[in-house]
Amino acid sequence: xxxxxxxxxxxxxxxxxxxxxxxxxxxxxxxxxxxxxxxxxxxxxxxxxxxxxxxxxxxxxxxxxxxxxxxxxxxxxxxxxxxxxxxxxxxxxxxxxxxxxxxxxxxxxxxxxxxxxxxxxxxxxxxxxxxxxxxxxxxxxxxxxxxxxxxxxxxxxxxxxxxxxxxxxxxxxxxxxxxxxxxxxxxxxxxxxxxxxxxxxxxxxxxxxxxxxxxxxxxxxxxxxxxxxxxxxxxxxxxxxxxxxxxxxxxxxxxxxxxxxxxxxxxxxxxxxxxx
Amino acid sequence: xxxxxxxxxxxxxxxxxxxxxxxxxxxxxxxxxxxxxxxxxxxxxxxxxxxxxxxxxxxxxxxxxxxxxxxxxxxxxxxxxxxxxxxxxxxxxxxxxxxxxxxxxxxxxxxxxxxxxxxxxxxxxxxxxxxxxxxxxxxxxxxxxxxxxxxxxxxxxxxxxxxxxxxxxxxxxxxxxxxxxxxxxxxxxxxxxxxxxxxxxxxxxxxxxxxxxxxxxxxxxxxxxxxxxxxxxxxxxxxxxxxxxxxxxxxxxxxxxxxxxxxxxxxxxxx
Numbered sequence: 001x002x003x004x005x006x007x008x009x010x011x012x013x014x015x016x017x018x019x020x021x022x023x024x025x026x027x028x029x030x031x032x033x034x035x036x037x038x039x040x041x042x043x044x045x046x047x048x049x050x051x052x053x054x055x056x057x058x059x060x061x062x063x064x065x066x067x068x069x070x071x072x073x074x075x076x077x078x079x080x081x082x083x084x085x086x087x088x089x090x091x092x093x094x095x096x097x098x099x100x101x102x103x104x105x106x107x108x109x110x111x112x113x114x115x116x117x118x119x120x121x122x123x124x125x126x127x128x129x130x131x132x133x134x135x136x137x138x139x140x141x142x143x144x145x146x147x148x149x150x151x152x153x154x155x156x157x158x159x160x161x162x163x164x165x166x167x168x169x170x171x172x173x174x175x176x177x178x179x180x181x182x183x184x185x186x187x188x189x190x191x192x193x194x195x196x197x198x199x200x201x202x203x204x205x206x207x208x209x210x211x212x213x214x215x216x217x218x219x220x221x222x223x224x225x226x227x228x229x230x231x232x233x234x235x236x237x238x239x240x241x242x243x244x245x246x247x248x249x250x251x252x253x254x255x256x257x258x259x260x261x262x263x264x265x266x267x268x269x270x271x272x273x274x275x276x
Numbered sequence: 277x278x279x280x281x282x283x284x285x286x287x288x289x290x291x292x293x294x295x296x297x298x299x300x301x302x303x304x305x306x307x308x309x310x311x312x313x314x315x316x317x318x319x320x321x322x323x324x325x326x327x328x329x330x331x332x333x334x335x336x337x338x339x340x341x342x343x344x345x346x347x348x349x350x351x352x353x354x355x356x357x358x359x360x361x362x363x364x365x366x367x368x369x370x371x372x373x374x375x376x377x378x379x380x381x382x383x384x385x386x387x388x389x390x391x392x393x394x395x396x397x398x399x400x401x402x403x404x405x406x407x408x409x410x411x412x413x414x415x416x417x418x419x420x421x422x423x424x425x426x427x428x429x430x431x432x433x434x435x436x437x438x439x440x441x442x443x444x445x446x447x448x449x450x451x452x453x454x455x456x457x458x459x460x461x462x463x464x465x466x467x468x469x470x471x472x473x474x475x476x477x478x479x480x481x482x483x484x485x486x487x488x489x490x491x492x493x494x495x496x497x498x499x500x501x502x503x504x505x506x507x508x509x510x511x512x513x514x515x516x517x518x519x520x521x522x523x524x525x526x527x528x529x530x531x532x533x534x535x536x537x538x539x540x541x542x543x544x545x546x547x
Contacts, residue, residue, distance in 0.1 A: 035480075042364055043364060043365065043368055045361065046361035046362075046364040046365045047365065049357070049358060049361045050358060050361045050362055050365060050422040050423070050426065050503070051421075051422070051423075052365050052422060052423050052426050053423055063417060063418075064417040064418070067413075067416055067417045068413075068417075071413075087318070087319065090314045090317070090318045093310065093311070093314050094311065094314060094315070094318070097307065097311050129533060130529055133492070133528070133529045133532040133533055133536075134525070134528070134529065135492045135493065135495060135496045137408065137496040137499060138495060138496050138499075138506075138509075138528075141496075141499060141509070141510060141513055142513070142521075142525075144513075145333060145513055145514075145516050146329070146330070146333050146334070146337065147326060147329065147330075148321040148325055148326060148329055150319060150320075150321060151318055151319060151320065152320055152321060152326065205296075205300065209303075221404075221406060224406060225406050225408045225409070228408065228499065228500060229499060229510070232319075238412075242412065247416075254409055254413075257406065257409065258404065258405055261404050261405075261406070262400075262401075262404050265404055
């Protein structure tokens with residue numbers, strides 16, 4: 001009799017102890033599940049639509065390795081590479097320089113705190129979005145038929161590309177500055193140019209130089225490949241050798257490109273670490 | 277005496293400021309001089325050649341771009357859709373491979389900087405190797421088509437994703453890891469209950485970001501025969517069919533802007 005009230009209470013204690021472990025919130029789970037389902041569906045459709053064949057890839061692995069064997073570099077071809085390689089770096093330099101100069105006014109037009117008026121800001125931002133949605137190689141492919149085949153369309157393509165990235169990064173930096181100096185200059189009645197020159201530029205200069213180096217880095221990477229569509233540099237040589245199925249030269253060119261990109265990246269990363 | 281005191285005194289800028297100004301001016305002059313040298317040594321065509329070329333190409337270009345060919349829309353849309361699917365698979369492939377590699381490049385999981393070095397070096401090498409060269413290699417090895425492009429994108433994405441993933445892992449809160457270890461959990465428990473839940477949202481966010489990059493990249497892989505809209509586009513560029521080219525460009529730009537907007541919205545909700 002005295003046991004009966006205690007007995008049923010025993011499991012109650014247990015259930016209470018168990019209930020102290022809270023269940024994970026339901027909302028997050030459902031959302032995550034939904035995301036997973038959508039992702040799985042998208043992947044399934046993509047497999048189906050692109051007829052991407054993973055098993056065939058494994059069965060073709062032997063061919064792949066034998067092909068890589070044919071890419072064994074022919075080092076005697078090295079002297080023929082220096083000229084196009086220097087042209088590549090020239091294209092990257094001209095593209096970065098012109099892109100930087102042209103991006104400067106756009107940076108201030110596209111930033112909310114330095115723009116002239118909402119309309120010109122909107123125009124500048126739309127222009128930048130369009131510039132950025134076209135990849136570097138596509139710019140080159142578009143410009144080669146318009147300008148003469150060679151380094152000129154390459155340099156102009158990289159100019160457009162540089163404007164897109166630099167102005168985007170730049171205007172983000174300008175919008176994040178300390179508004180104090182800007183307000184101080186405005187209060188003294190300084191003009192717009194003086195405001196930008198003395199309140200904005202000193203605050204963003206170091207970051208901007210770092211971004212310019214970064215875009216040079218990207219441009220070196222781009223300049224080695226834009227020759228594939230006829231825009232000059234070492235990529236053009238690569239295209240020619242590929243058309244002749246001269247794979248030992250192709251192998252060498254790939255190695256040289258890789259080495260140059262690695263070198264420029266290293267220098268640029270080092271210089272940027274010194275800046276900020 | 278009082279006359280002197282009333283004179284406005286503007287202080288000299290500090291020495292560090294002067295030095296920065298001097299360095300800035302020197303860098304600007306140096307880069308202009310280098311530009312002139314580059315222009316003089318570069319193999320540029322003569323102005324007359326460029327101008328006569330422009331005279332010949334600009335009028336048809338203007339006509340084509342002011343009147344995009346509506347008949348090309350189905351082809352452009354379908355090949356852009358294929359490009360989109362390629363980017364999906366390339367990103368997933370890169371994500372899966374990078375997921376494994378990133379743990380081999382995370383200092384806090386491996387127990388030191390030295391142990392993480394080989395993984396980090398491998399990721400740098402992959403990141404620096406141009407994607408389009410990978411595409412050329414895969415086209416030559418497995419034949420032209422989307423598979424080559426997906427492989428190239430997948431392999432190249434490992435470099436970026438692996439680095440970001442390992443950075444995320446290195447930045448996690450060690451508390452939950454220690455808690456599970458203290459309550460007697462093994463390495464596998466630590467991994468699944470302390471590491472994975474902390475990194476998953478950020479991984480998903482960076483995966484989406486990489487997807488945005490890959491969608492742009494996928495539009496040009498076709499230029500070397502690796503599938504997507506680049507293939508039909510380069511054909512039309514060779515024949516200068518500007519009305520069809522402009523239609524394809526409109527589809528590409530619109531597609532990329534819309535996907536970017538959706539993707540960045542999801543990313544904002546994730547982290």
